[in-house]
Amino acid sequence: METGSVTTPFGRRSMTFGMLANQVMAGEIKPDQSVDKWKLFRALCEAKPLLGIGDRALAVLNALLSFYPKNELAQENGLVVFPSNIQLSLRTHGMAEQTVRRHLAALVEAGLLLRKDSPNGKRYVRRDRAGEVDEAFGFSLAPLLARAEEIEQLAAAVMAERLHVQRLRERITLCRRDIAKLIEAAVEEEIPGDWQGLYCEFRDLIEGLPRSPTTAQLELLLDELTALRTDILNRLEIRVKSTKQRGNADYIERHIQNSNPESTSELEPRFETKQGAIAEQDNDRGAVAPEKGRGEAAYPHGQKKEEEQSRRPDVRNDGGGLKSFPLGLVLQACPEILAYGPNGAIRNWRDLMAAAVIVRSMLGVSPSAYEEAANVMGPENAATVMACILERGGHINSAGGYLRGLTRRSEKGEFAIGPMLMALLRANAPAGRKVG
Structure with a gap:
């Protein structure tokens, strides 16, 4: 059986105070103390960050435990295993012998193994006439048994x-x-x-x-x-x-407005006032709408209507119930359209709608498709959608068909510009600040 004496390492390996402390601790194992070796190994795998060992060292320790004949680690069964490096290499799925030796040294340094070297440094066992182990030289698993409770506590802390x-x-x-x-x-x-x-x-x-x-x-x-x-x-x-x-007051105000069907001007501000377009509304308040059909012959394919929409942002029809967003937010989400504004800049909604007319022609969107979108969504929202389509040009095969699809969804109340703008805003954040 295993003797409890302190042993020093073979060859040029020096004896350290840590080795001595580990051997003293291993000698304090209670006679009846035992632990399931595989349950303890699972706890070791959990506690490895706190023990300072890696995956490959655990693979070597797993191979050593496989050479222990019993499932229960106990002093009465002996605690020394003595496989050769070749056998350990085979049970670690072909790990190089030099690597095996390095990880064995790491396990000894971590206080999980003890070396019990023979006089010539070889690992072997002596048996008595009855075949029982008399003395074994190799690696002692006594530190694992002595530290079993500590290892389980460390594993619980890690979990x-x-x-x-x-x-x-x-x-x-x-x-x-x-x-x-x-x-x-x-x-x-x-x-x-x-x-x-x-x-x-x-x-x-x-x-x-x-x-x-x-x-x-x-x-x-x-x-x-x-x-x-x-x-x-x-x-x-x-x-x-x-x-x-102010809910009751709003209700009364809406009731009074609806009671006069002849006055539509009082109804429009509640739905049509747009953030970022107030200044343009005030400047163009006195503009007179041209007569229907006048001058259309000189502007084929609806070009006259597009230019009128780009010059007159106060003429709107939000048939789809869409809400426009601050101009600054639109430009931050869709910076590509800035290059198509007057003098390469967009200062107000009128500039954005003028840029949208140019982008419409460049992307091959028909005048009728853009005019329909402006009538359903409103001029500002149609220009915003064109800016979004330009920003996502590489992902859209047919800009005209895409715009018509959005117009149909807007008529049914199934389209909102907000999610599209927020997605582009996230996509156009500075490259160094994006999260993977």
């Missing part, structure tokens, strides 16, 4: 940490989804506020996270995202409360 990180990531994902959709809803509903600034702040938080973040970094990000979500919710709740407070 608890992994579960904590998983829950942190789940909560961060929920916060990200809430913030993105709340900002998108606020932009679509034209609720006043610096939503573009909040979106940029949100992206800065996400993109500031390293590829392999620590638990502390995840906790900090969750706190910041939670605070940002709370801020957005507070702004939206204030808007909801203010809407409820």
